[in-house]
Amino acid sequence: MNIVIVGAGLMGRLVALDLHRKGHQITLLDRDTKQGKQSSAYAAAGLLTPLGEAFKAEPNIVAMGLAALQKWPALVASLDEPVFFQQQGALMVCHEQDKGDFLRQQRYLQQHYAEHPMHTLDRAGIEALEPELGRSFNLGLYLPEEGQIGNRRLLIALQKQLQRYGINWLEQSDVTSLCAKSGQVSYQRQEQQYSITADIIIDCRGVNAAETHNGLANSSLSTLRGVRGELFQLFAPEVNISRPIRLMHPRYQLYIAPKSKGFYVVGATEIESEDKGPMTVRSALELLSAAYSVHPGFAEAQIRQHVSALRPAFQDNQPKLIRNNKLIHVNGLFRHGFLIAPIIMEQTTALVEAMATSQISLATLPHNQFIQVQDCD
Numbered sequence: 471m472n473i474v475i476v477g478a479g480l481m482g483r484l485v486a487l488d489l490h491r492k493g494h495q496i497t498l499l500d501r502d503t504k505q506g507k508q509s510s511a512y513a514a515a516g517l518l519t520p521l522g523e524a525f526k527a528e529p530n531i532v533a534m535g536l537a538a539l540q541k542w543p544a545l546v547a548s549l550d551e552p553v554f555f556q557q558q559g560a561l562m563v564c565h566e567q568d569k570g571d572f573l574r575q576q577r578y579l580q581q582h583y584a585e586h587p588m589h590t591l592d593r594a595g596i597e598a599l600e601p602e603l604g605r606s607f608n609l610g611l612y613l614p615e616e617g618q619i620g621n622r623r624l625l626i627a628l629q630k631q632l633q634r635y636g637i638n639w640l641e642q643s644d645v646t647s648l649c650a651k652s653g654q655v656s657y658q659r660q661e662q663q664y665s666i667t668a669d670i671i672i673d674c675r676g677v678n679a680a681e682t683h684n685g686l687a688n689s690s691l692s693t694l695r696g697v698r699g700e701l702f703q704l705f706a707p708e709v710n711i712s713r714p715i716r717l718m719h720p721r722y723q724l725y726i727a728p729k730s731k732g733f734y735v736v737g738a739t740e741i742e743s744e745d746k747g748p749m750t751v752r753s754a755l756e757l758l759s760a761a762y763s764v765h766p767g768f769a770e771a772q773i774r775q776h777v778s779a780l781r782p783a784f785q786d787n788q789p790k791l792i793r794n795n796k797l798i799h800v801n802g803l804f805r806h807g808f809l810i811a812p813i814i815m816e817q818t819t820a821l822v823e824a825m826a827t828s829q830i831s832l833a834t835l836p837h838n839q840f841i842q843v844q845d846c847d
């Protein structure tokens with residue numbers, strides 16, 4: 471099949487990889503350069519923490535995240551370039567005054583996910599796991615199955631792999647219209663207008679798919695919105711934290727994700743706003759003071775980057791696969807893109823394969839227990 475994928479962020483790259491490996495002919499278009507700095511994927515923290523998300527996410531997202539964690543190691547190993555991936559668990563902690571909320575959330579996890587290991591820790595237990603955090607906290611919950619991925623390294627590794635496969639990747643190509651019936655994709659590149667025709671178009675434009683100009687309006691995407699997220703990248707060589715830390719707080723949930731060589735991501739806000747402007751003072755104050763309360767060593771950290779970006783989300787915060795004739799929309803991954811990506815990738819590939827053989831039995835797709843395709847044919 472001749473397949474055009476629009477958007478080379480997280481899902482565009484992964485779906486391109488999988489479909490190429492299944493023998494399809496892929497053209498990948500993105501308005502950005504191959505570095506993908508405009509994508510939500512570039513801004514992200516790369517946490518793969520399904521149980522940590524369980525208080526805010528629906529059970530199918532948590533289940534998808536747990537299933538995807540089994541798939542990430544093989545996916546990463548199939549790439550020629552190294553990608554940081556670790557599954558050494560995550561630690562949830564709280565300050566003394568927030569103990570009530572912490573215990574309530576701990577009970578929720580114990581009641582709903584009893585089959586997954588979790589260990590309540592006192593100060594000594596925290597110290598044994600993360601020696602530099604023992605002096606800040608008396609109470610923690612260790613979730614040993616949680617993981618983490620190097621999101622930017624993954625984007626690079628996927629780019630190099632797709633290049634090695636010789637995939638036709640048209641960068642700086644701004645798609646201006648998609649036709650579900652004819653399979654025609656129109657795009658603008660260096661002020662010239664072009665169009666190509668595909669057997670199947672896969673729309674992975676993330677939050678930008680909601681754009682309503684240039685004939686791209688689509689009712690199935692009408693509830694797509696951006697949810698603003700902000701985070702810091704700090705360089706703190708004197709801080710030693712080896713796994714993601716989640717600070718449970720009644721107003722905001724902060725996480726600290728260790729990256730390589732003294733770098734830490736501190737995030738992330740979740741604001742119902744489509745403002746794409748730089749980080750606000752309020753967010754900066756909240757994030758940095760919370761980080762400092764976790765480890766005073768962050769006072770000496772260098773702020774290397776402050777990032778703000780929009781997460782693509784539908785009204786119900788659920789990811790969606792929507793098929794309309796020759797067009798498939800893959801969208802709404804919200805704050806869980808990396809967490810659930812391998813499952814969404816496999817479900818998209820299975821849908822394409824079903825369409826390719828003209829046996830579109832949506833009932834038999836492999837991941838229907840997590841996400842079902844919406845058909846608007």
Ligand SMILES: Cc1cc2nc3c(=O)[nH]c(=O)nc-3n(C[C@H](O)[C@H](O)[C@H](O)COP(=O)(O)OP(=O)(O)OC[C@H]3O[C@@H](n4cnc5c(N)ncnc54)[C@H](O)[C@@H]3O)c2cc1C
Nearest residue numbers: 477479481501510511516517645676678699806807808809
């Ligand atoms: C601050 C922040 C922190 C996050 N942290 C995490 C985390 O820790 N764990 C996790 O699982 N998820 C996290 N996420 C969510 C995750 O990043 C997203 O769910 C995921 O990136 C969505 O993938 P996508 O492929 O749908 O969209 P994107 O990754 O945004 O890719 C969309 C691509 O489409 C391209 N595009 C858009 N419009 C056009 C057009 N008209 N023509 C051509 N190309 C176009 C864009 O340039 C972009 O490259 C975070 C997000 C944010 C913002």
